[in-house]
Amino acid sequence: MSERIDLSVNIGGLKLKNPVMLASGTVGYGNEISNFTDLSKIGAIVTKSVSLNPRKGNPPQRIVETPSGMLNAIGLANVGLESFINDKIPFLKEVNSTLVCNIAASSIEEYVECTKTLDGEDTIKGFEINVSCPNVKEGGLIFGNDISSVGRITEKVRAVTNKPIIIKLSPNTSNISEFAKVVKDEGGDAVSAINTLVGASFNIWNKKPKINNVTGGLSGPAIKPVAIAKVLEISRKVDIPIIGIGGIMDWKDAVEFMIAGASAFQIGTVNFINPNAGIEIIEGLESYCSQMKIKSISELTASYNLE
Numbered sequence: 001m002s003e004r005i006d007l008s009v010n011i012g013g014l015k016l017k018n019p020v021m022l023a024s025g026t027v028g029y030g031n032e033i034s035n036f037t038d039l040s041k042i043g044a045i046v047t048k049s050v051s052l053n054p055r056k057g058n059p060p061q062r063i064v065e066t067p068s069g070m071l072n073a074i075g076l077a078n079v080g081l082e083s084f085i086n087d088k089i090p091f092l093k094e095v096n097s098t099l100v101c102n103i104a105a106s107s108i109e110e111y112v113e114c115t116k117t118l119d120g121e122d123t124i125k126g127f128e129i130n131v132s133c134p135n136v137k138e139g140g141l142i143f144g145n146d147i148s149s150v151g152r153i154t155e156k157v158r159a160v161t162n163k164p165i166i167i168k169l170s171p172n173t174s175n176i177s178e179f180a181k182v183v184k185d186e187g188g189d190a191v192s193a194i195n196t197l198v199g200a201s202f203n204i205w206n207k208k209p210k211i212n213n214v215t216g217g218l219s220g221p222a223i224k225p226v227a228i229a230k231v232l233e234i235s236r237k238v239d240i241p242i243i244g245i246g247g248i249m250d251w252k253d254a255v256e257f258m259i260a261g262a263s264a265f266q267i268g269t270v271n272f273i274n275p276n277a278g279i280e281i282i283e284g285l286e287s288y289c290s291q292m293k294i295k296s297i298s299e300l301t302a303s304y305n306l307e
């Protein structure tokens with residue numbers, strides 16, 4: 001039997017038993033996937049974006065399959081803060097995985113109020129602040145594409161919690177590392193990259209968009225090389241922990257993200273295809289590390305060789 005590999009990671013103070021995180025919006029509040037996998041083995045669950053008030057989201061069609069990916073325009077449908085605390089947290093308390101709460105808002109005050117209210121919940125170990133949803137009119141990319149807004153949101157949220165703050169960055173910009181820099185300067189603990197890329201698709205017979213919202217967020221394997229390039233850019237330019245996201249389908253994809261600079265990673269679209277993918281990735285990582293004689297998975301982070 002080989003020596004046990006240390007899979008634990010520390011992402012700016014957020015300690016996880018392994019680097020596998022379930023991406024926001026793809027597993028509900030953990031409950032939607034719990035019958036199909038063992039959540040207690042997963043490094044962290046990131047909740048669906050929660051906002052102050054419940055949101056219905058956009059009307060259907062909200063999801064469509066595209067080559068090597070999918071477009072979604074859910075529009076941040078969620079139960080709202082009160083129901084999240086009363087109805088969702090009790091289930092999440094029983095799951096022996098680290099809970100990261102993702103927050104979306106349409107004003108800086110709303111981000112602050114949500115964070116402040118949720119800060120008292122012991123089950124929540126960190127916050128992921130979504131400043132990059134491409135599917136809502138207010139908030140979303142209006143914040144995510146504006147460096148000073150991202151800086152102000154980080155600063156104001158920092159003032160109301162001591163728990164780790166992760167800012168989820170948009171790939172729909174040509175200078176993602178400058179956003180990561182402002183997050184670091186304003187006291188953020190980590191960044192996650194990337195959220196979805198803006199995409200569109202048409203039905204050629206009736207000439208209508210396949211997504212009711214016209215555009216949606218592209219996710220899945222189609223975006224993986226873009227995401228890896230963004231992680232690499234941040235890693236080379238800014239000293240801040242990075243959580244890699246985008247098109248991870250198996251352990252090999254995950255290893256690529258870690259080599260490019262990620263301390264941990266999130267899996268999203270794959271959960272719809274194989275809800276047990278997280279566990280399979282953990283097993284794959286262990287066997288890769290033992291083949292490569294890596295004792296601690298964190299040795300992989302930013303281990304690229306660009307010469």
Ligand SMILES: Cc1cc2nc3c(=O)[nH]c(=O)nc-3n(C[C@H](O)[C@H](O)[C@H](O)COP(=O)(O)O)c2cc1C
Nearest residue numbers: 023024025049072130195219220246247267268269
């Ligand atoms: C159906 C769906 C809903 C999503 N909802 C959210 C959300 O509420 N908040 C958020 O920050 N990201 C959301 N995302 C983005 C994912 O968390 C992730 O960043 C993106 O899908 C890229 O990863 P993937 O290629 O592994 O899916 C959503 C993605 C999908 C596919």
